[in-house]
Amino acid sequence: MVDVTSTAPEEEVGPGRPGRLREFWRYFRENRGAVIGLYIFALFLFVAIFAPLISPYDPSQQFRAYALTPPIWSGEGVWQFPLGTDPLGRDMLSRLISGARFSFFVGVVVVVVSATGGILVGLIAGFAPGWLDTLIMRVMDVILAFPSLLLALVLVAILGPSLLNAMVAIAVVQQPHYVRLTRAAVLNERGKDYVVSARVAGAGYLRLMFVTVLPNCLAPIIVQAALSFSSAILDAAALGFLGMGAQPPTPEWGTMLAEAREFILRAPWVVTQPGIAILVAVLAINLMGDGLRDALDPKLKRS
Amino acid sequence: MNGLHALRNAMIPVITVIGLSVGGLMAGAILTETIFSWPGIGKWMVDSIFRRDYPVVQGGLLLIALIVMIVNLTVDVLYGLINPKIRKR
Numbered sequence: 026m027v028d029v030t031s032t033a034p035e036e037e038v039g040p041g042r043p044g045r046l047r048e049f050w051r052y053f054r055e056n057r058g059a060v061i062g063l064y065i066f067a068l069f070l071f072v073a074i075f076a077p078l079i080s081p082y083d084p085s086q087q088f089r090a091y092a093l094t095p096p097i098w099s100g101e102g103v104w105q106f107p108l109g110t111d112p113l114g115r116d117m118l119s120r121l122i123s124g125a126r127f128s129f130f131v132g133v134v135v136v137v138v139s140a141t142g143g144i145l146v147g148l149i150a151g152f153a154p155g156w157l158d159t160l161i162m163r164v165m166d167v168i169l170a171f172p173s174l175l176l177a178l179v180l181v182a183i184l185g186p187s188l189l190n191a192m193v194a195i196a197v198v199q200q201p202h203y204v205r206l207t208r209a210a211v212l213n214e215r216g217k218d219y220v221v222s223a224r225v226a227g228a229g230y231l232r233l234m235f236v237t238v239l240p241n242c243l244a245p246i247i248v249q250a251a252l253s254f255s256s257a258i259l260d261a262a263a264l265g266f267l268g269m270g271a272q273p274p275t276p277e278w279g280t281m282l283a284e285a286r287e288f289i290l291r292a293p294w295v296v297t298q299p300g301i302a303i304l305v306a307v308l309a310i311n312l313m314g315d316g317l318r319d320a321l322d323p324k325l326k327r328s
Numbered sequence: 329m330n331g332l333h334a335l336r337n338a339m340i341p342v343i344t345v346i347g348l349s350v351g352g353l354m355a356g357a358i359l360t361e362t363i364f365s366w367p368g369i370g371k372w373m374v375d376s377i378f379r380r381d382y383p384v385v386q387g388g389l390l391l392i393a394l395i396v397m398i399v400n401l402t403v404d405v406l407y408g409l410i411n412p413k414i415r416k417r
Contacts, residue, residue: 171393174355179389182377263359313413
């Protein structure tokens with residue numbers, strides 16, 4: 026008699042973590058654009074973390090004799106300033122590198138704040154009695170009715186123009202997306218057997234929320250976090266461009282665009298380089314987010 | 329003849345996206361009008377924020393939100409017109 030129980034299952038893992046990560050990477054890898062996005066994002070992260078070590082000069086240091094020197098490829102540039110200088114003589118490469126640090130900082134803070142608040146409120150709305158659920162969702166609908174940049178702009182106008190207020194405003198504007206997502210996922214999970222059995226076993230609401238239900242709702246939240254990272258960078262740059270975000274001389278990409286607007290014909294490199302930096306960063310993060318969505322969602326159906 | 333019937337059913341995602349993008353277009357209008365100095369709602373909002381003209385800021389925000397909501401309401405009504413199944417509810 027053959028002992029059928031002796032054949033071991035293929036991926037025998039304890040809590041399931043290493044198997045899931047490898048499986049996720051296998052699906053993520055198939056999407057070329059997403060992998061390229063991931064590498065560019067990793068480069069962006071590296072530049073943001075090591076900015077003071079990488080940048081050749083201090084971003085606020087002015088070289089008046091070299092004001093408005095073109096970049097190297099235009100023929101009249103100097104090797105001392107590979108990407109040229111801005112109207113006040115500050116090195117463009119150093120400013121772009123420091124701008125990466127600011128943008129990354131903005132993205133991380135906005136995503137953490139809005140995701141934390143949004144997940145908490147979404148969990149409460151998912152587990153709450155009917156009237157509280159309706160109240161919370163109506164408030165979120167009100168916030169969602171406004172165009173995001175407009176609402177962020179008005180919030181910054183009230184709070185005062187600074188990078189910190191811009192981050193707070195953008196976080197407030199992005200929070201309802203997380204609330205909606207978390208509430209939908211929680212309502213989906215609540216009817217399932219493992220949650221019902223946990224309640225029968227005597228789990229209190231706090232444990233139900235954070236230990237039982239939340240880890241299974243994380244997939245769409247992670248996708249939303251990746252996509253709203255790029256949206257946060259874009260909104261922060263837009264607010265900086267309008268003069269409502271980081272104030273000059275902070276080398277934030279949007280603020281650099283605003284300062285350089287008058288030079289668009291005379292010295293196009295001052296305007297185009299922050300713009301291209303914003304474009305590449307947001308594109309990379311969006312590609313990565315799309316790849317994440319494709320890799321995580323089918324997994325839910327595949328089981 | 330067939331194309332006309334197919335177009336009606338295919339319009340539902342199209343008008344959904346139109347409704348959703350009006351919000352984005354308003355946000356973009358703010359930036360575009362500032363860059364090109366076109367006298368529109370966006371530039372009006374930005375200028376009034378610079379001047380700390382709070383009643384204008386409040387009124388402008390209300391107006392733009394009203395426009396977005398009316399467009400979304402029209403989209404919902406159009407759903408009923410295009411797809412008779414939704415009309416019954």
